Amino acid sequence: MTPELFKYLIVGCYALLVYWLSWRGMRRTRSVEGFSIGNKDMSPYLVGITLAASISSTATFVINPGFVYTDGLAAYLHYGVAGSLGILTAFLVLTRGFLRLGEKNAALTIPQWIFYRYNHRGFSLFFAFINLLSITFVVLILVGCSLLVTGLFPVGQKTALVLVLVFVFSYVLMGGTYAHAYTNSLQGIMMMLVTAVLFVQGWKYFDGDVFGALRSVGADYAAPFNHSSRLYFDFFSVFVSGFVVTFALMLQPHILTKVLYLRSEKDITKFIGTTVVVGSLFTLMLMIGFYARLSGIEVGAQDAVVREYLLHEFAASPWGEYALVFVFVTLLAAGMSTLDGILVALSAMVVNDIVAPLSRGRTNALALSRWVLVAVGVIGAWLAWNPPPLIGLFAQKGVYGLAAASTVPVVFGVLVRRHIPLWVVAGAALVGLFLHLFLNLAAGVENPAVSATYAIFASLAFGTGGLFVTRGEREVHGGAG
Template sequence: MEIIPVIFKYFITLLYVGSTFFLSYIGMKKTKDLKGFSIGNKDMSPILVGITMAASISSTATFVINPGFVYNHGFSAYLHYAVAATLGIITALVTLSKGFRKLGAEHGSLTIPHWIRHRYGSKMLGLFFAVINLFSIAFIVLILSGCAILTSDLFGISETLALAIGLLFTFSYVLMGGTYAHAYTNSLQGILMILVAIILFFSGWEYWQNGFFSEMQNISDNFASMYNSVPFSKTTPLYYSFFSVFASGFLISFALMFQPHILTKVLYIKEEKDVNRFLVTTLIVGSIFTLMLFVGFYARFEGLEIGRQDRVVNDYIKHIYSSSIGGQCMLAFIAVTLLAAGMSTLDGILVSLSAMVVNDIYLPLTNKDDGEMSAFGLALSRYVLIAIGLVAFALAIKPPLLLGIFAQQGVYGLAAASFVPILMGVLLKRKIPTFIVWLAATIGVGGHLFLNLYWGVKNPSVSSSIAMLVSLGITLVLLAITYQSNKE
């Protein structure tokens, strides 16, 4: 009878792979140039784009990595990711989506650096943001490594081989269809992710019946605490104060919406009236995805001893579902869905980065006009995609032990640099001096890296949030001075 779970495992995997390539083929037929590869032809449903956005925001971080933070740090980590982060995401999308889409549509922007170049009238500023957006490769490494762990356990192969298979699969379907492949496959992946988030949430229903908060206290008072311990010690948790739990979670999640594969989703939408439907879909689906964080609690309540943060979800589902034939089939379904969750963000990052390297690095450096780059730009973006894959593979073969922190160091640096330029660019209608934008971006990324790497602020969300607040404060002072000078 044990053959049944094996057959089901391969069946569900082949079904997912086949469906993905079919959707990518449909996308490929619509992708004719660099614009179509980057943001599509503005003919996608706002609901489809909303599911795509939610899946891109959540992905491996929510489905594989962040439950590990909850497992290690308890209630404080849950509040950081489920409450503060969700509020930051909602605020950013509601506040900025319409203004960002409108300005992007007016200038035909394909990427965030492209948008910044048009907003501030500076090719060099756009080039700078294109270069620092390469920090996103840290997140690619996180996703590839997380997916490799799942694939290795599911099929009993080495993590290196699993890494290579995952890389080839994702890059091949993205090469085919670009944004359309990303959006169409994300709709499939998003539906699977909704099912699994609900299934895993109810897998620990007994703990709710017994009194969930009491279960947390049974682990320790520290585990059940809103804040634990003090900062700047190797032995203390990451979430030790209102700022580290709530303020930094809100600020960094707000700024993370400025990643190249996220805020650009609003550029897929043709009409402003469709933005509200897009937002509602994103928020509903994203809220369901946060149910995955409870897996961190459940794994701790089960008494599982798990050394690696990125293995918490994997080890929990094996513990719960591996004892029966039906459970093993469920295990295979969940494992494939967790892989799909990783792919849902990975493909979006790959599309954005490859388009950005061509549109925002190659074009400015060669002084070529956008019009010269239609067919050639599409081909070049695909070659760039292959190069990014090789670099990511080399980094992911031996990833850092604290993979979640490694990814946050890079991606949060990008968020800190983008925070003020995009926020001020959308909210203010006046012309903003370019030197202020340069200074704000430099303080954001430089301050984050200095605090995190040299000043002992170990939580990347705290270091980036401090840098963003300093950057915003200096920017507001300079804007007030320049505004007064112009009036005089």
């Protein structure tokens, strides 16, 4: 069998398997609740793999290795070490309380959870609208996947963009959460296998001396703080911002709402353990940034580092062409595993938290959620048609703003048992969102993680001050229980 025929066979089998899993999901999706969070009948191990695959998406597998290629060890520590600790801490601190309140009120989305916690429709509408900032991450994934398709097939990036869009949207439209969970399990297993293979395959570039190899590129490249980098140059930008902003990113609608898939609190330990083990394995993909740099290849566009490295390593030999097909398909799966989760979360949020309250429920919610998916796809494709030079930073501007706005309302809502006045959490959310945007877009803070971390600290200070001045109020209002 020729490599070309093998390529089309593997891609065809993958597509058919995904559609079959989506069809199975469609048979189990009979309501907007089932479309949004399933019927609470999924294994915690399945949900854990689904979440790990959602977190470790195109950013981890395609885009972030480019930062490691450019900025070295500091970028690896930022994403791989500080980020992983932020993820683990967020789930240990928030999972149990978020699930308890979500189950009590049958919440389907984060804005709906916000409504039940703070009992104010206007605040939940605000959250629904700012959660639309997640579309910047949709753009990142579409661009990353289109780059991979151009390495696999002889098509232009815009054609590849349309192909990715049509494929992902078609299978998510069928089955919603079940399609997302089932396909993510398949994609997660593929991602684990390929991560292990690529990690071992590229280790040769260290030649038995990891730090010596990195120092051969440059002293700053091998340093934990890269003083020549405009993004990762000190302890705050590498570790503090990496930990804080990743903790806050776990509050995104397509991530934290995975907790609501669980049957009960008894599943939490299995769920978190699976997520941490699988997610830690996925962070090894960042090593490709080192391998690409040490291999000597020159990459003009940072976002294309992974694609160029894989072509350099595998395209020169007949067996390598077969391996390359499987690797590229798996990296595409990594992107789709997050994209489908964001799409399900966004469509559920728009229907439940914007359209339904404004129309007073006079809509077919399940049908409308699918139409919303189409609209999100059109907008995402329009933004991705001519992407900015560094798509990773573009996505971070929007998603980190959402994270900064969400931190106080969600964290305080879970951990603070007493009634919290609306002005405290609403003010903190506004401080987080707008301070991040101001620092990053107007005040010259180039690293979105740094601007978001400053904004989160300011938001926490505002919220804590609000709790202090209202400490006499003892009314319990649906906290973590």
